[in-house]
Amino acid sequence: MPRIPLTWLAEHVTLPEGSSALQVATDLARVGLEEESIHGAQVTGPLVVGRVLELVKEPQKNGKTINWVRVDVGPEHNEDADNPKDPQPGTERPSRGIICGAHNFVAGDLVVVSLPGTVLPGDFAIAARKTYGHTSDGMICSGDELDLGPDPTGEDGIIVLGRGHAEGLSAEPGDDAIALLGLADEVVEINVTPDRGYCFSMRGVAREYSHATGAAYTDPVTTVQTPSASGAGIGVQLRDDAPIRGGAGCTRFVALEVHGVDPTAQTPRWMARRLTQAGMRPISLIVDVTNYVMLDLGQPLHAYDAQKVVAPIVVRRARSGEKLTTLDDVTRTLDVEDLLITDSDGGDGARVLGVAGVMGGESTEVSETTTSIVLEAATFQPITVARSARRHRLPSEASKRFERGVDPHLPLVAARRAAELIARFGGGEIDSRVTDEGEVTEPAPVTFPLGDAERVVGIAYTPEQVRGSLEMIGCTVRTGSDDTLEVTPPSWRPDLTIREDLVEEIARLVGYDTIPSVLPTAPGGRGLTVAQRARRSANRALAEAGLTEVASSPFVGEGIFDRLRYSADDARRGAVRLLNPLADDEPLMRTELLQSLLPVARRNLGRGEESVAIFQLGATSLSRGADVRSPIPSAAGRPTDAELEEVLAALPIQTRVLAAVVGGPSGPDSWQGEPAPWGWADVFDLARRVAAAVGSTLEVRRTERAPFHPGRAGELRSTSADGTSAIIGYAGELHPAVVKDFALPARTSALELDLEALIASAPSVVPAVPVSTYPLAKEDFAFVVEESVPASAVEAAIVVGIGDLAEDVHLFDVFTGEQIGEGKKSLAFSVRLRSTEATLTSEQIGAARARCIAAVETAVGGVLRA
Amino acid sequence: MAGGDSAPAPTPSCPWTKAIPVSESSSTPDMPVIDDATITVAIDAALAAIAAAPDTAALKQVRIEHVGDHSVLTAANRAIKDLPKDQKAAAGKLIGQGKGRVQKELAARQNELAAAEEEAALAAETVDVTLPTDLRSRGATHPLTTLQDRINDFFVGIGWEIAEGPEIESAWLNFDALNADAEHPSRSLQDTLYVAPENSGMLLRTQTSPVQIRAMIERGAPLYIACPGTVYRADEIDATHSPMFHQVEGLAIDKDLTMANLVGTLDAFAAHLFGGQPITRLRPNHFPFTEPSAEMDFRCFNCDARLGVEHDADPNCRVCGGTGWIEMGGCGMVHPSVLRAAGVDPEEYQGFAFGLGIERLLMLRNGVSDMRDMVEGDVRFSQHYGTEI
Structure with missing residues (x-):
């Protein structure tokens, strides 16, 4: 980005005496030229002009010859007398003694001396030091040492006033050499936005500085005479x-x-x-x-x-x-x-x-x-x-x-x-x-209503401010009809093509800081959507259940699909591929949140966590095909519905999902007893809690699916308002091979569900249920069923069998053993019966029991345990 | 009442006089003596035993001994009915009063001893309430989620709605509709992550602005929405950059919204997030989707600069770095080309838009120094906050 030396800038625009780079940068920022950095003075301290009074050449053992010199560095810096133990060469008079290795100067020359306390480029601090048997009370400088580069005339050695770097310069001993050599120049580096190409020049920046401060500006173009040509030059x-x-x-x-x-x-x-x-x-x-x-x-x-x-x-x-x-x-x-x-x-x-x-x-x-x-x-x-x-x-x-x-x-x-x-x-x-x-194409004039700046900015600009600002930036402004101006932008402003462009110029020249603060009154919104509220609830439910929300990167490599044991034709391999992935080994977008959550679980364990209980709400995607393209219609106007449809149809299937991973002890070792390890039952419980938090319910059915343990996975189903049951996710214990691969705690379990679908399945209104005040009857049942019969089927049969009287059905024990028989299990339920109409009679209770037993027998072949 | 049943029937002929000497002849074990001295002795003995009872169990024994069925007093009481009529009243009064005193003392002592015993029992149950109780620790939400919720609440509070859209987006919605020229540098592979193959027309959105376009196309004007969400850039991860971060953009389109309304909205937002007297500053800038465009700065909320523009910033302030201002993002009046592409008539409607980074807000507001902490998923980062920020 352009670097603006202040002394150069000052050639086209009047800079106030003593302007600092910081002040200039601040002024420029006001009109939109942001400061990138400030390059300050390169040399500080007593860098002064000195006259060589005496020069003694002293050959050294190493073959070099050094110059032992007495230099007059001006009354302010000279030592009045020599140090008797270490005198300077020649006649004693106010001066400093310096050792110099260069030879391109003689007694009487004016040179540049960095006295002790000077800091040269590269943070090189000068101090008095003993060298070659004498005290060198400073240094005579070369152009390189002052960061001026090699001598322009190719002379080797130190700077001598009147030659080379100091061509045309003259001064007296003691004069400040920093100013003399231009070493104090400050430079402001600015950031130029793409619409302001003209600010890649001193000409343009000086103009902007004048806009910012009102300083007098001279367009350097006007100072160049272009005599008429005598004919055409080279073809x-x-x-x-x-x-x-x-x-x-x-x-x-x-x-x-x-x-x-x-x-x-x-x-x-x-x-x-x-x-x-x-x-x-x-x-x-x-x-x-x-x-x-x-x-x-x-x-x-x-x-x-x-x-x-x-x-x-x-x-x-x-x-x-x-x-x-x-x-x-x-x-x-x-x-x-x-x-x-x-x-x-x-x-x-x-x-x-x-x-x-x-x-x-x-x-x-x-x-x-x-x-x-x-x-x-x-x-x-x-x-x-x-x-x-x-x-x-x-x-x-x-x-x-x-x-x-x-x-x-x-x-x-x-x-x-x-x-x-x-x-x-x-x-x-x-x-x-x-x-x-x-040829030059002149910019097209813009018809500009006088009130347009006020319409857009909200400040009642005067016609003088409007016209004055536009003229100041170089526009030709003519009065048009009906309170409009005909504004022709200057040739260096190809970015000014519409009214709003001109509004910005007026606003920035008058000053953005003059814009008042007025909070608009929106017509009144509908608050958060159902889904937005429900998402918060789901998030909070898992946090309250002891899980920590984490972030994870959506970028995955192909290897993750095998690691998660997806079959070769698993639809989850249909990932969106990036053209320019950040990492070559992660060119895909996750198709399932667990793909990125399991590595996060691993990272946490690797950093010393002893268990894992994390969740994330995130997006997953499935490609619609490797060669699907989203067309790019013209943006000149709203595309037709058909065009939009085409644009959107190509986008991957994107789902907002929730996933959780739990494994290891569910709490710290405690005086209250050993913490239970997180396990498969927890993930189903968590899924149900999430469902409850969003106002829905889940049904679980056994299934087999990667990356879960084949015998310990379930599909999560929700039933929508129209009564259709759909799979919205999966939960279970992870396959032992996956647990091993990611080095997770034994029996680590996980869940992943389509949160939007779950939320959508919740009723929009929860209908009331009357609260019966008639007495409760409690009945317990234990049914012996085949091992393969799911508890949910038995429970469902109980509910159906008892009907409306069943207030609550709860499984409280599962028992297997010799008394029950091989391949069988006993499921014990406690059932709460209550009528909304009257106190239940013992006959009614007995009938309900009988219906229950019959229903379970019919549905799942269950036998009431004696 | 086994004791009562086995008790011998009182002798009806038993004489009753005041200070009657115990008759030698009529003295049998079964015959209670009812005279002043005997009763007084019995009562005094009872009262002494009550006072001496060390605990409720002993007191229970005292009760049995002194007012139980076999006690002197009970026996005497039983015998009253056998006394001559004229003696019954005096004897009844003597025994009744005596027994009453004993019962009263018993009750009092019972209360006293029971209270002491309960106190002792409770004292024995003392626990160390400073023991850790964390059988299962509470979890935590990610602070970015919490901050985003808070931001959303602000916008909902001023009557706006929260609009969302997909992260894998069409190039048309992310760039073209936002007036970004086909040559715009932000579209380069160095800046934007694209979906394969080349020219798929799809990308990972670099801003949530496409949500603004979607909302305008679907709902038209007037429209007041905030669009939070995850966005992506082709940046390598380091302490201040992440290829994935979160943004919230605002868009208000109505008949006569001005830059003054933009400033007003930003002021209110800054006050909500950082408190105090917010000062926002706009600096001219350039974006394809807004005209006029501005960079927005918030006055530093951390150092003395927060007290006003006339107060100098702390040169070492971690938040503003001594400038007094915090760069928050870009904003401006929505470019007419953007409105046209989204089907809104720029002759009828105008409005403003702004965008800022949520990570940056969290870094500034809560002093997070490394961006990586927010994206790597280390649970300790979230757990520190719990569910508040």
């Missing part, structure tokens, strides 16, 4: 035979030549410094100028070696299989969507020079021998550049700007400005001919 042809979304890849191409440039010319110090501060590396004068102008105005530029370019230049889409070796030395195969800059070396548009707006190629690159250049400043289509940059993974400074849109009026101005800078610092002559192919 350029724009040929786009495959426009993207109906738009041409290049709408304007300006080419301007500069001849006779000194190839050895250096980039001026200030420019190199600014490039560094803005995050770019200085390379050579020509390249640095193109980058500098890009950073300043926002127009990416490219310089070709004019002697290598063979006219005409052709801008066209790539042909299948075409290749280009880019400046980063990588040979890339181009895509037919790539927009190319080509020249006619080897035929019309035959040689690829670069990918438009992304990166240039080697063939026409400027080099250390280049004396003639062609400057390219073009307007490229954002989508074209964005796709190429993404395709080739080449996000460049140029592509960043083109993707967001570059002011189409810039190319000529920017090319001219760059040519002038090159000519100024590198000599040479600007060609009077200019190539300007293509």
Whole structure:
């Protein structure tokens, strides 16, 4: 994201004296340019200018020669007298003694001294130290040590004022060298949203700073003179035979030549410094100028070696299989969507020079021998550049700007400005001919009702505020009919196309902080839905039953299906597959919650839990097929019902389920006795509690199903309002192999049910049952039945047999043993009988008993135990 | 009454005088003596025995001995009927009064001893009430669930409804209908998890905004809904990122809703979650689905900054990092293109939307420092909260 050196910003907009980066960042944030970071001063402390008074060369045993120098660092920093035990060289006078290893200076030179207390880049703190037999009371600095980079003139050694890094600088001993060398410059790095491409330039940010603070702003574009061309320059042809979304890849191409440039010319110090501060590396004068102008105005530029370019230049889409070796030395195969800059070396548009707006190629690159250049400043289509940059993974400074849109009026101005800078610092002559192919599409005017900003924002903006804000951002505003304005956005704001865009500009310029706070009055909702309330109840019921709600990731690997013993044709293998999973070994979405809950159980045990009692409410999905696609209709309006139906029909079957896993001791060891281990009965109980919590009931039937123990699993059924019974889930003890695989406590049990279906099965109104005040009669029965007869069948028979008199039927004992007989069991029930009409007579009770016994015998062959 | 039955019949001729000496001749074991001295002695003996009884069992014995069937007093009482008429009244009074005193003392002593014995018995039953009682510990809900419920309650409280939708969603609902251009960077494989095969048109929703579109399509305007739910991004998990997290978005569409209503809703929401005098701040930003768009900040609720914008934040505040503000998410006025795609006429209706992360709220509000704690399913994380946050 763009880095804005304050001194550069101040060139286009008036910054108040002593502005801090923090203050500038705060001001910019107000208009929507968020601070990313602040790069503060690199050097702190007494970095001062010093004059070398004496210089004594002292050869050392190690072969080196060091300079023992006496430096005048100004009255404020000089020591008045030498230390008698460790005097400085030459005549004693106010100064400091320093040891220096560099040799590119002589007595009388002005140098940069970091005195003790200075902190150099890299948190390098300077202190006085004894070295080579003398006290070195500071350090004479090189450009590298101050993070200024290598000397621009190639001189090796320390900085001498008037040369190299300090070209053109003069000062007195004791002067602050931090300010002198620009080391105090603060830089604000900002975050630019995709709609504000123009803020990828000092020009744009300065404009926004002026909007935020009212500071005087000068558009740098207005300071560049573009003399009328004497004719067309190098031939350029724009040929786009495959426009993207109906738009041409290049709408304007300006080419301007500069001849006779000194190839050895250096980039001026200030420019190199600014490039560094803005995050770019200085390379050579020509390249640095193109980058500098890009950073300043926002127009990416490219310089070709004019002697290598063979006219005409052709801008066209790539042909299948075409290749280009880019400046980063990588040979890339181009895509037919790539927009190319080509020249006619080897035929019309035959040689690829670069990918438009992304990166240039080697063939026409400027080099250390280049004396003639062609400057390219073009307007490229954002989508074209964005796709190429993404395709080739080449996000460049140029592509960043083109993707967001570059002011189409810039190319000529920017090319001219760059040519002038090159000519100024590198000599040479600007060609009077200019190539300007293509044209600029002016933004369409927007009809803007004067009251629209108030309608959307809720502030009664004055007509002056509305008009003033729009004009301030560069719009041309004309009064239209019926209290409307005809607003033509500026060329650098392609994002302003509808009224709401203009409303945002007015709102942010007047200030978001002026918007009042008014809580709207909704018409009144219906509260939580039945399902939403019921889900809370289910959740709370399990928590109260001692289980802990956990989260789990929905991503699973294929292996989980085998681990859970699903058969090869189990429908639960029909998982939704991700195109770009985060982990290659987990490309699927869970089809059952236990797939992700069992690993969570394992993780908890691995972290020291001794038992597991967890649950989760989560989503599961089943694919509708590997090749099902959801169409993407136009978003210009509401799709038709048929289109919507198609969009939704492809989506996987998604279910909101509840699952729980319990195993190990159900509580801590206790003085009240050993805690019972969680087991199969608990999961059925938990399922019933959940059902009760949502107002429904469950029926359990034995079943066999993975991942459960074949003899200890049940299907959970609910009966809906229309009387149909449906399976809504399963519960039971986990198969011992699964228990072993996940290293769970023995007999760990689990349940999983379709919570939405369970909730839907609950009656919307619970009908009342009269409370009888007649006396209760208690009758106990013990029936001997075959081992295979489910208790629920016996109970059902009792209920049917006794009929309405049965207030409650409860199994209280199961007994097997020799007295009962092989393969049989005795089930003991206590039954509460009561009539709503009268006290039961002993005859009525006897009849009920008889009906009960007969019913059980008929239904399940049960015999009353004597 | 075996004792009564076996008692000999009193002698009717037995003389009764005041201070009658025991007649030697008529002195038989079966004949009670009824005279002042005898009765007084018997009563005094009874009272002394009552007072001396150490416990209720001893007292019971005292009762049998002194007022039981074989006691002197009972025998004397029985003998009254055989006395001459003129003596009966005096004898009756003497014995009756005496026996009355004894009975009264017995009752009093009984109460006294019983109370002491009950007290002792209860004292012996003393237990250590500080013993642990957790036969089965109470479970816990996940704090994100609890927080989400609380957020939902806020919206229901201001008359909104809670809308939900599927996590595996169509690209049209997640992006296109929300005015995200086909080239929008958020649609890239680096940001969004897609359903295979390529161009399936399906993805793991990156926001709960598709629920807004669904609601607008199904129910039209006016509409006031909050959309909580799980969303996914192609982010590797670390202390502050998770590929799976939770969001709540709000959407209000009506005839004349403005940004002022957006600010009002956010203020009320911030007050509900963090208490105190909420201050929210909007900063211009850009989102495809809103215009104007803003980033919303809440004033820090943790340090001095909460007292108002004129108060400086604590530079070391764990919540705001010294800025005084907490970035909460994006918001703005719903873009007309979004309304059109969802079948709502932007010439007639307008409204606002906002979205924020529930994990982030929990991290800020309750000081959770590592996102992984919330998603890995460690029971200790949930158990710490129980069912409250």
